[in-house]
Amino acid sequence: MPTTETLAQSIDTPLEGVKAWTNVYNRFRVVEVRYTADPEKRSQEWILANKSGMPDRGWKREYEINWSCPAGEPVIPEFDPNVHVRPLLPLRGCRIVRGWDPGFVSPSVVIGQVSVHGQLLILNEVCPFNTTLDSLIPMVKSATIATFPDPSAPFDAGDPASDAETALGNILKTMRTHGIHLSINRPGTEESYDSLRSRMMKMVYIPGLGHQPAFFVHPRCKTLIAALSGAFSRSPHPPYSPIKTHPYKDIVDALRYLNDNLQFSNRQFQSDLRSMATVDRVW
Numbered sequence: 001m002p003t004t005e006t007l008a009q010s011i012d013t014p015l016e017g018v019k020a021w022t023n024v025y026n027r028f029r030v031v032e033v034r035y036t037a038d039p040e041k042r043s044q045e046w047i048l049a050n051k052s053g054m055p056d057r058g059w060k061r062e063y064e065i066n067w068s069c070p071a072g073e074p075v076i077p078e079f080d081p082n083v084h085v086r087p088l089l090p091l092r093g094c095r096i097v098r099g100w101d102p103g104f105v106s107p108s109v110v111i112g113q114v115s116v117h118g119q120l121l122i123l124n125e126v127c128p129f130n131t132t133l134d135s136l137i138p139m140v141k142s143a144t145i146a147t148f149p150d151p152s153a154p155f156d157a158g159d160p161a162s163d164a165e166t167a168l169g170n171i172l173k174t175m176r177t178h179g180i181h182l183s184i185n186r187p188g189t190e191e192s193y194d195s196l197r198s199r200m201m202k203m204v205y206i207p208g209l210g211h212q213p214a215f216f217v218h219p220r221c222k223t224l225i226a227a228l229s230g231a232f233s234r235s236p237h238p239p240y241s242p243i244k245t246h247p248y249k250d251i252v253d254a255l256r257y258l259n260d261n262l263q264f265s266n267r268q269f270q271s272d273l274r275s276m277a278t279v280d281r282v283w
Contacts, residue, residue: 016042034064072233075193075242075252078200079228088123088218090148091115098140099258100158100182102171105129106247107136108254110224111144111154114262117204122217122255123147125224127247133171137178157261159253160184185264186257193242195263196256224251 012020017037022029035041094113097120101108106129112122124147126140144151162171162184175182186192202214217224227248234240242249 072236072240072243074228074230075232075234076197076200076228078197080200081225081229084200084213084215084228085217085219085225088121088216090123091121096144096148096151096154097258097262098144098154098156099254099256100140100156100162101250101254101257102133102136102158102162103250104132106250107131107133108223108247108250109136109140109143110221110251110254110258111140111147112258117206117212118214119204119212120199120215120259120262122215122221122224124218125221125251127223127251129247133174137175137180155183155262156180157183157258159257160186183261183264184257186260192256192260196252196259199259223247224255227252 014020015037017034019032020029040046091113094115097112097114099110106127109126110122111124111126112120114120124143126136126143128136128139131139144154156175158171162175162182172182172184187195199215200213203211204214206212217228219225232245232248232252233243235243
């Protein structure tokens with residue numbers, strides 16, 4: 001199977017604003033022509049004059065051929081790639097966390113850490129296509145080792161439906177045979193989305209740096225960045241439900257399952273501390 005790099009190397013640019021390549025599967029010749037192929041439409045004056053009558057997302061979709069700008073609004077509009085995307089290095093002493101959405105068509109996993117200040121940091125992703133769970137798990141383990149040279153036992157979270165019998169079998173049982181124990185606590189769907197959107201707006205205070213976002217993602221996580229930037233969108237028609245576009249919905253689901261279970265674990269930890277304090281006080 002050709003890699004992204006192989007496909008990129010096969011692209012020709014015979015003229016400014018024109019790209020041409022051969023589809024490696026069916027050998028069709030494909031030509032992409034942008035407005036900049038017309039010399040009169042390359043000036044900043046022309047762009048400003050024509051862009052002024054269009055919404056920014058519409059311009060990106062129609063003129064820039066940006067596939068992460070569909071007609072509907074983003075499901076996570078609070079995500080800003082200028083704010084939330086930055087190179088990240090593994091943190092020593094912080095536990096590895098992984099979010100799983102192991103569907104058969106577009107299984108998706110996000111791999112990261114939680115900092116001592118409560119920031120969720122996503123350093124890598126695994127998004128194969130048409131892959132079984134038994135094949136996905138070794139991919140994720142390899143990506144984890146590649147991201148964290150000396151990985152500790154990760155915290156894994158996933159869909160509550162993972163405990164049901166599906167076409168993939170019982171996901172929880174299968175993962176346990178590979179030594180992976182999945183946390184599957186999650187609130188309702190709307191609350192789950194709201195919680196992820198809240199994380200995008202949340203700031204944490206870090207001594208010496210001041211207030212910083214509670215979420216960052218590494219630039220290598222291209223599928224997740226595209227999904228959060230708008231490739232995972234709502235329908236432009238009532239009731240404006242999220243469109244189940246693969247793999248973008250799947251990768252966001254993996255992220256929100258992780259976010260939900262991290263918050264649940266934190267609430268449970270706080271509850272345990274309160275219980276311990278109550279016992280100590282009574283004693």
